[in-house]
Amino acid sequence: MHDFITALEFLTRIRFSHSDDWSPQDFSRSVPYFPLVGLIIGSILAVVNYGLLVLYIPDFLRGTLLIFAEIIITGGLMYDGYMDTADGVFSARKRERMLEIMKDSHVGSNAVLAVIVLIMLKMGVYLAISGVVLTKVIIAMSVATRTFMVLYIVNFPYARKEGIGKLFKQYAKQYYSYIAIVLGLIFIVICGINFLVIALFCLLMVLLIARYISKMLGGLTGDTYGALTEVGNVLYLLIAYFILR
Numbered sequence: 001m002h003d004f005i006t007a008l009e010f011l012t013r014i015r016f017s018h019s020d021d022w023s024p025q026d027f028s029r030s031v032p033y034f035p036l037v038g039l040i041i042g043s044i045l046a047v048v049n050y051g052l053l054v055l056y057i058p059d060f061l062r063g064t065l066l067i068f069a070e071i072i073i074t075g076g077l078m079y080d081g082y083m084d085t086a087d088g089v090f091s092a093r094k095r096e097r098m099l100e101i102m103k104d105s106h107v108g109s110n111a112v113l114a115v116i117v118l119i120m121l122k123m124g125v126y127l128a129i130s131g132v133v134l135t136k137v138i139i140a141m142s143v144a145t146r147t148f149m150v151l152y153i154v155n156f157p158y159a160r161k162e163g164i165g166k167l168f169k170q171y172a173k174q175y176y177s178y179i180a181i182v183l184g185l186i187f188i189v190i191c192g193i194n195f196l197v198i199a200l201f202c203l204l205m206v207l208l209i210a211r212y213i214s215k216m217l218g219g220l221t222g223d224t225y226g227a228l229t230e231v232g233n234v235l236y237l238l239i240a241y242f243i244l245r
Contacts, residue, residue: 004037006030011037011146013075028171031153032179034146039187041073042142046135053131063126066138067119078233079115081226083107085213086114088223095218099159102223118230125237129244137240140188140195145232147184148206149225150177156210157219165222198243202236 005016007030048069052062071079088102090110101108129137154177158169188196206228213224220228 002026003029004033007033007037008040011077012041012073014040014073025171027167028169028173031150031168031172032176032183034150035143035180035183035187038143038146038184039139041070041146042139044073045069045138045142049131049135049138053135059127059131060123062131063123066126067122078226078229079118081223082118082230083111083115084223085221085227087111089213089216090114095216098217099221102221118234121234122237125234125241128241129237133244136191136195137237137244140191140199141233141236141240143184143187144195144199144202144236145206145229147180148203148232149229150180151203151207152210152220152225152228156214159214159217159219159221159224163222165220165225168222194243195240198236198239201239201243202232205235206232 003026006026008014009017010027010030011034045066049062049066052065057065084102084104087104087108087110088098091098091101091108093101126134153165153168154172154174158166160166184199185196188199209231210220210224210228213228214220217224
């Protein structure tokens, strides 16, 4: 239970323990529970979406409120990593300089442009998919992308000598990815077999992107975990749109 709470408190703004003194072992042991945290995030967003549908909230406003709710629940953690990664990867500098830029707390133009495109794509798909269907899509998407995060942590080298992401990577075991995959499969199949097909297509694409980034940076970082999660969210939504329509 402690390890699950660690994962929940890191990936969301939900607090139970109010602890700020975690060890690297605590972080690493929490990794298999990421799909369950994804289920919680997705379920909350699904309830928000359903509630807005019941209230007959206009689609554009509903999509905006969904994105707002996501940021409140997660604290924008994945967006932060996505923006930092965009600044570094799109800087066209050498590896060491890219990593320095990603660590810099200042936001550059690449990050701003990237997050605008990301939000526009999310909003576009939220408007394009039927509101009732979107409820299941959001749950499956959240589970899938948090399951993928376990695969990044366990199976890719870490690009820095230290960092928040390193705490998860340092003591992570290979079997953590097997546990995460089983949990992810169960939660996604409950939503429907179509959502598993979407997840498989999405997985193939994000692994190719992860491999490209890893080759560019000499591994992945905590920021790239967030970036790949957000890219995965958008890819899942886009694939869902084309398959489910």
